[in-house]
Amino acid sequence: MKPWILGLTGGIGSGKSAVAQHFIELGVHLVDADHAARWVVEPGQPALAKIVEHFGAEVLQADGQLNRAALRARVFADTTERRWLETLLHPLIRQEITDYLARAESPYTILVSPLLVESGQHELTQRILVVDAPEQLRVQRTMQRDQTTEEQVQAILKAQATREERLRHADDVLTNDRDLNWLRSEVERLHTFYLTLRGGQP
The missing domain is CATH 3.40.50.300 (P-loop containing nucleotide triphosphate hydrolases)
Structure with missing residues (x-):
C-alpha cells in the first residue's frame, strides 16, 4: 500500500x-522541502542555467554555485522577478519532492x-x-x-x-x-x- x-x-x-x-x-521516511529547493539549483541542474541566463553571471559565485544572497537581493527588490523565479522553481521543487516521497518504504x-x-x-x-x-x-x-x-x-x-x-x-x-x-x-x-x-x- x-x-x-x-x-x-x-x-x-x-x-x-x-x-x-x-x-x-x-x-x-522524511523529505525536506528546503533540501529539494537547494538541490534543484545545484550546478549542472537545468534550473541554474536558466537563472543565470535570466539574471546574468553576477548571481553565481566563483565556484559556479548559486550566490543565494545576490539572487535574494534581486528578487526581494522586484515582485516581477520574484514571480519569474517562483514560476521556474516551484514545479521543479514539487517534482523533486514527489519523486523522493514515492521512494518511501514507511507506512x-x-x-x-x-x-x-x-x-x-x-x-x-x-x-x-x-x-x-x-x-x-x-x-x-x-x-x-x-x-x-x-x-x-x-x-x-x-x-x-x-x-x-x-x-x-x-x-x-x-x-x-x-x-x-x-x-x-x-x-x-x-x-x-x-x-x-x-x-x-x-
Whole structure:
C-alpha cells in the first residue's frame, strides 16, 4: 500500500527540526522541502542555467554555485522577478519532492516544509501537523540559535504565514513549550496514532 503523506510545518523557532529528527529516529521516511529547493539549483541542474541566463553571471559565485544572497537581493527588490523565479522553481521543487516521497518504504512519510501552506505544497499531503509555540519563545530560540537580533527574527516572522493561517490548515497541533523529553514523548504518541491511519484519516 502506498504510504500516505504527512505535512510537517511550523514557524521559525517552533522546533520543527527537533520534531522531524525524532520522527526519523522512529524510522519514518522524511523529505525536506528546503533540501529539494537547494538541490534543484545545484550546478549542472537545468534550473541554474536558466537563472543565470535570466539574471546574468553576477548571481553565481566563483565556484559556479548559486550566490543565494545576490539572487535574494534581486528578487526581494522586484515582485516581477520574484514571480519569474517562483514560476521556474516551484514545479521543479514539487517534482523533486514527489519523486523522493514515492521512494518511501514507511507506512506514512513526512514532507517537512517551513512554507508548506504558503507554497501550496500542502496540496501534496493528506494530513498536516503544525509545531507551534508562543511567539516570544520562538523569537528567543531563533535569536539564540542564529545569533541574530529581534528585528531580524521579526522580519522573518512577517514573511511567513501567520500562526492563525498555519493553525487553520492543521489536523494536529504539537505545542512545543516544554522540554525535549516531553517533545519526544509527544512525537512517539503521534507516531503510534499515525500508524493506525489509512490515507492519513481515521
